Amino acid sequence: MIRILKNKTLLLGITGSIAAFKAAGLASQLTQAGAAVDVVMTREATQFVGPLTFESLTHRHVVTDVMALLPDSTIGHVAMAKRAHIFVIAPATAHTIAKIAHGLADDAVSATALDTRAPLVIAPAMETGMWENAVTQENVAKLVARGAVVVEPGIGRLASGASGKGRMADVDDIVDTIRAVLGRGGDLANRKIVVTAGGTQEPIDPVRVIANHSSGKMGFALAEGARDRGARVTLIAGVHSQRVPRGIELVEATSACEMRDAVLREIADADALIMAAAVADFRPAQQAEHKIKKGQAETIALELVRNPDILAKVAERRKKGNKVEDPAISPALAGGARVSGGNGRNLVVIGFAAETNDLLANARAKLEAKNLDLIVANPVPQSFGNDLDQATLIERGGAVTELPPMPKEELAEKILDFVNTLR
């Protein structure tokens, strides 16, 4: 279940493109995420995929004709237009885009578009020539000017067999866009939230690194959850294995020093920082210029030096009125940066503690030392790379909330609820 989709009625319009087969995956994903999905189709769309496919996936009536009635005798497309929280046309052909731009309503999809007041998302799919044609671009611009959100088509193999721009965007990208549009005006709207995710890598030589097992799942779940609640999200990502979501600004930071620079820069106008990244505490004192040869040696020693503690730097900045005193940080950062933006609110700072032993005691010590508002204590190795996590939340004032094992998306919501109470 995805919180923003749960109990929402999504209206999916399908038009006559070969990409109609991908709409089945979209309907299925949205239904499984907890949404009620109504489907309207043009006659041409039904030639690619039958309505029965969508009825089976959504367990709801599908409308393919402007004159069609629902079992309760209401006019199908009108009833669906009225109850929709969002209208998504995927795939949207050049013809349908043109009709909607000009207010034509001679099929179930265009008639629904004219009647509904729900936000409109369109995922165009067509041949490159049609997409690049000035008239299509003008029609798309018209819809955007009226508030529609376009999920740009990608480049790839088209129905003709040619390759070019016009291929419908990936289903995951369409789902991201739906979540972001539904989340507008949510309880974190007008907030900037900075999240770190993944693991850092510290180079030993040009081919070897010191790394850890973080997959980025926890940090990405936080970033997506914050986006779905209307926040402006900057995700500072180390090494990870996640798909980069839409509607989030991604900053790549591979080493601990790069991550520190990015965090100190990005919190200047932020309302909250959530450090879910697994940051290396040490790095090799020197990075060898060439690949280290094994030679005859049975052992070799690697000298390590301490990495900056990013959260400790943030705490320092909070204490010292935001002056950056670390000469390693680029000069552009020094001086002018503020901890919180001109909004006058304080920066909420949340850290994680990943421990193999004495979890709560170690977490409490980190909460104090790093001057955090909240620490999320999670056990190693269970927390790394898994879809589930079992965490204990410890607040600055001492309150402790022990949570049962749950998906990282759900844990992210609980952490974001906390951000909301402190804002």
Ligand code: PMT
């Ligand atoms: O990415 P996943 O596979 O989903 O796994 C999630 C996770 C286990 C990585 C995540 O839940 C987690 O616990 N992240 C923090 C891991 C960690 O490095 O914990 P720590 O106890 O070493 O560090 C304490 C806090 O200080 C963390 O918020 C960390 O980001 C921060 N830190 C650590 C070192 C450093 N040099 N600077 C820091 O700011």
